[in-house]
Amino acid sequence: MIHRAPEPDVELPAQDLTTYVLGRADELGAAPALIDGPTGRVLTYGALARQVRATAAGLAARGFGPGDVLALHLPNAPEYAIAFHGALAAGGTCTTANPLSTVRELTHQLEHARARLLVTAPEHLSTARAAAAAAGVEQLFVVGDDDPGAGALPFAALAGDPADAPAIARDPASALAALPYSSGTTGRSKGVMLTHRNLVADLAQMQACFPIARGDVLVGGLPFFHIFGLMMVLNLGLRAGATVVTMPRFDLGRFAELVERHRVTVAHVVPPILLALARDPVVGGRDLTSLRVLQCGGAPLSPEVVAEVTARVGVPVLEGYGLTETSSATHVNRPGREAPPGSIGQPLPNTRCRIVDPVSGADVADGERGELWISGPQVMRGYLGDEAASAATVDAGGWLHTGDVAVADAESRFWIVDRIKELIKYKGYQVAPAELEALIVAHPGVADVAVIGVPDDDAGELPKAFVVPAGSALDPGELIAWVAERVAPQKRVRLVELIEQIPKSPSGKILRRQLREQAARA
Template identity: 50%
Template sequence: MVLASRFPDVEIPDVAVPAYVLARSRELGDAPALVDGLTGETITHAQLVGYVDRFAAALHARGLGKGDVVAVFSPNTIWFPVVFHGIAAAGCVMSPINSLYTPDEIAFQLRDSRAKLLVTVSPFLDRARPAMVAAGVTDLVVLDGAEGADSLRDLLTTQAPSVDPDLDPATDLVTLPYSSGTTGLPKGVMLTHRNLVANVAQTRPLIDLAPDGERIIAVLPFFHIYGLTVLMNQGLQWGGAVITLPRFDLEQFLRAIQDHEVTRAFVAPPILLALAKHPLVEQFDLSSLRSINSGAAPLDESLALAAQSRLRELAGTGDEGVTVAQGYGMTELSPVSHTTPDRGLSPVGDPDVPKGSVGYALPGTECRLIDPATGEDAAAGERGELWVRGPQVMAGYLNNEQATSDTLDGEGWLHTGDVAVVDELGRYTVVDRVKELIKYKGYQVAPAELEAVLIGHPGIADAAVIGVKDEESGEELPKAFLVRAPGSEITEDEVKAYMAEKVAPHKKIRLVEFIEQVPKSAAGKILRKELRAR
C-alpha cells in the first residue's frame, strides 16, 4: 500500500541550485550569510553572490564546463559554500571527499568520479598530493594557498566573463557524494539540481522561521549530504546566517552557540549525548536555541528526553524551551525523507511527535513498508522495510547499473534497507536495519570495504566484519572476525594498528575475535546473522 505524505505537495522551482538557494541573498545585502565560529570572519549575503559568480567564471576560464567533476577535500569553512555554489553555477559537479580519508581512499574517489580538479586546504596536502599522483589528477586549488598551486583568492579576482550554462535541473548532476548505499563498497550517488532544490523546498513547510532570522550552527561536515543540504543550503535559502566550525570540539561548539546566539542546531546523536551529560554544558548560555534536530543515526528516546530536559532546565524556559527531535534520510535521498515539524506545524493537529519517532514523510514523499520475508506490503501497524519515492530520490549510482537496480526499482521506489513502522497519525519510527552497513558516529562504514583491507594482510586468511552495539556509548562498533593464515600469530593489537594506517578513523576496527572459519552460504555470502548470534 502506498502511504502518501500527510502534508500537501509543494511547488518545486525548475531552477539550478544556486539560483534557488541564493535567491534571498541577492536581497539581503550586508546581512551575514556565513560566519566563522572561531574567528568571527564573515561573508555577507551580497558578497556570497559575488564570490560564487567569480568562482564559476574562474572554473570556466580553466577549461572546466558542464558535467566536469570538481572534487572538494576540505573541512567546514565559510568558503566551502562559495566553492560548492561556484562549481554548481559553472555547470560542473561537486564531489565532496570525507576530510578523514587516507590517500588511498581519496585516490579511489578521484579516479571513480573522474575528477578534473581537486580543491583542498594546505593542512590536507600531505594526503591530497599523493592521492592526486595515484589518480592522475594534476589540477589543484588550495583554498588558503600553497606553493605550486592557485589559491581561492587567485580565482576570485579573475576578470573572466560570467557564465550561464544551459542546465536541465531535472537531469543535470550538481553533486556526487560517495555512499556505501545499502551494502558494498562506496559508490558515487548521482544527485541532480532538482533533487537538492526539491529537498530544501520539501522541508520548508515544517519550519517555523524566527522573525529576526535563523542562526544555524554548522559543525556537521559539509562533505556529508546532511551538512550540505540541511545545514548549508537550507540555512542560506532561509536567508539565515550559517556559523561554521571545522570539527566538533565541545567547548568550541558551546561557545559558538552562546556567542553567536544560535537558534537551530542540526546534529548527530553523539553531540546530544554530550549535551545531556557533560558538565561543561553548564558553563555556557544556550538559551538562544529553539530547536535541535538529530539525524545520521538513530536517536534513543531516553537520550532525546534527557538532553531536552537538561537544556530547558539550564535555560529556565520550561515546556516553552528548546525542542529535541529527529529526522531520517540517506545520501540517496538528498538526504531527507522524514522529519519532525516545528511546534504547531503538524499536519494532523497533534502537538508532539514521540521522541523515538523520525516524524512525518515530507511533502511529495510516498512510502511503502515491505515485509522482508514475503516481499509484500506489511499489514497495518506491522514493521517492514521502508521504501521511498519522491523528487529527492537520486538518479542512481555512478557507473554502477547493478547497484542502482538493487536499490532503485523500475517504479522509482528507493529501497532504504531500514525497517520502520508507522502509526495511525502517519508518524514513522525506524526500528531495525536490513542492510549490512555499520553506522559509527553518524558515518557509514561498509563491512565489505574493511574486509577487503583486512584480507590484504599476509597474516589474515579470511575476514568478516559486523557492527556490534556498545551499551555504554550506544554506538555501533566495527568488529572483525578473523581467520589467521597458516603459521600466523597476528594479535588483536596488530590488527588494529594495521587498519589504523589503512582507513579513516571512523572505519577503524574496534573489536577483534579470531575464529576457525568464517560462516558462509553455499554461494559464498558471509552469514552475518550467525556472527551476530555469537
C-alpha cells in the same frame, strides 16, 4: 498502503540549485551569511554571491563547465559554499570528499568521479597532493595558503571577474549538481548522482514542514561533505537567509561556546552529540537558551537520551530520517507536532512511503515490520557507472529500497526498528563491512574475516572484526593499527576477536547474526 505527508505537496521551482539557494543574496546584502567559527570572520550574502560568481568566472576561464567535476576535500569553512556553488554556477558538478580520507580512499573517489580539479586545505595538502597525482587531477587549489608549493595554487588565484560568470542553460531534472559518495546497501563507496531538481526539491520539501527563517542562526558542526550537513545546514540555511556558523571539526566545548557566543537558534546533531550534550560536564555553565530546537538524524536515537537532553538543555529534540540517495531528508518531526519518542516523524511533502514485506513484496499493515520504500523528487538519479546497483536500489516503479526495517502507524508516523542492510553506523557515518573485510583479508596474518557493528553508547556502533589467523603470530592490536593507517577515522576497526572459523551459509554468505549473538554474549 502508501503513506504521505500531512501537508499538501509543494511547488518545486524549475531552477538550478545555486539560483535557488542564493537567489536572494543581493537583496540580503550586508546580512551575515557565514561566520567562520575559529576566527569570527564574517561573509555577507552580498560578498558570498560576488565570490561565487568570481569563482564561476575563474573556472569557466580554465575551460571548466558542464560535464566537469570539481572535488571538495575541505573541512567546514565559508569557502566551502564559495567553491561548491562556484562549480555549480560554472555548469559543473561537485563531488564532496571526507577531508580525513586516506590517499587510497581519496584517489578512488577522484578517479571514479573523474574529477578535473581539487580544492583542499593546508592541513590536508599532503594527502590531497598524493591523491591528485595518482588520479590525474589537472589542478589542485588550497584554501588559506598563499604559497602552497609546487603543483598547487592558492584558492584565491581561481577567482575571475564576477561580471564574466557564464550563463548556463541546463535542465535541472537531468543536470548533475552533487556527487557525494555512499556505501549504499553494501560494498565499496558509490557515487550518488544528485540532480539540481533532486536537491532543490529536498530543500523546498523540508522548508515546508521544518521552516528555517531569516534571523535564525545555525551551527555547522556536521561536516559539509556529508549530505546532512551539506543540505540541511549549509544550503537550507542559506536558502532561508539565515546565518551559518562553521566549525572545521566538531568539539563539544567549542560547539557549546559557539552556540552561546552567536546565539545559535537551530542545531543539527547526530546521536553521539546528543549523548554528550546530555552528560558531558563541559556543557555545564554555558548559556544555551538561544536554542529553539535540536534536529537529530544519522542513526536511531533512544528515547532515554532524548529525555535527558530535553531536561538539560530545555529545547525539543526533533528526529528525522534520510539518505544520501534521497538528497538528505525524507521524514521529519514537525515543530509543535512531535511524534512519540523514537519516531523519525512523518514523510516530507511530495514524498510517498511504503512498508513492504521483503520476502513477498506486499505492503504490510500498520504496526507491522517491513522494509521502508520511498518515492519522491528527491530520490537520486542512480549510482555513477553502476547500473546493477542502481537497479537494485531504485526499482522500475521509482521506489527506493532503503534496506531499513520500519514500522508506521495510522497517522503515517514512522519508526526505524532494524535494518536489512549490513552497514555499520559509527557516529552517523556509514561504514561498509565489505570494504573493511576486503582490506583486512589482504593482511598476511589473516586467513578470513567478517566485520560487524557492535552497540556502543557513545558511537552508536563500533566496527568489530572477527578474524581467522593465518598463523599463530597475529596480534589484534597490531592489526587494529594496520587498518587505521589505511582508512578514514570512522572506518577504523575498534575491536578484534580471533576465532577458528567464520560462520557462513552453504552459498558462502557470512552469517552475521551469529556473530552479533556471539558478540552480545561476550
